[in-house]
Amino acid sequence: MECLTFPKQNAFAAKYKKRRDEMSFFELIQQRRSVRKYQSKPVEQEKVALIIEAVLRAPSSRSLNPWEFIVVDNQDTIKKLAAAKEHGSSFLAGAPLAIVVCADPKKCDVWIEDTSIATTFISLAAESLRLGNCWVQIRERMHSAEKTSEAFVRDVLGIPEDVKVESIVAIGYPDERKEGHHKEELQFEKVFANEYGSVCN
């Protein structure tokens, strides 16, 4: 990748606005699914820039913004990252783009919440650009019996010891179609009114 640029006026954003207006937030989340198969087509730089702009707008506790992001489009590096976990990361090898979400825990005690929100922002921004995507959990996962996924990712990307790795988001043009979750399947029984256990009808 050439160095990422974030133009003040993103012509693509303006052009895209018309299409984005076609899908409301609720339509977007009604259709949203984790997509793990991607076309080899690269993700355009202007779309990467919009996703990064979106994540930098994410809320964080006390606005401390403890997060940092590594945008990876080097296919050799992505293939290495695909081996980060014993299970659940191999599909990353087929993604043209991966965004690694890290944080400095010294900057904020609730960095896990902040990085989780950031990961969600990346995912929803990608979704809104019609890009398939899936969260790959790194924190608290193992690469092998001896090595954590975090240590593995740290070695691949040269991340300093005091920076934690929460997740990687795999992104690419979808090469599989999934239906959104049907409303009848949603667990409304987990929603209570006014007191715990009081199920809403």
Ligand SMILES: Cc1cc2nc3c(=O)[nH]c(=O)nc-3n(C[C@H](O)[C@H](O)[C@H](O)COP(=O)(O)O)c2cc1C
């Ligand atoms: C915190 C979190 C961690 C996840 N980690 C992984 C992962 O490591 N590998 C993976 O393939 N999917 C991962 N997922 C995706 C979930 O498996 C997926 O969201 C879930 O199966 C529901 O499917 P849906 O997203 O299509 O609704 C993760 C999702 C979340 C929210």
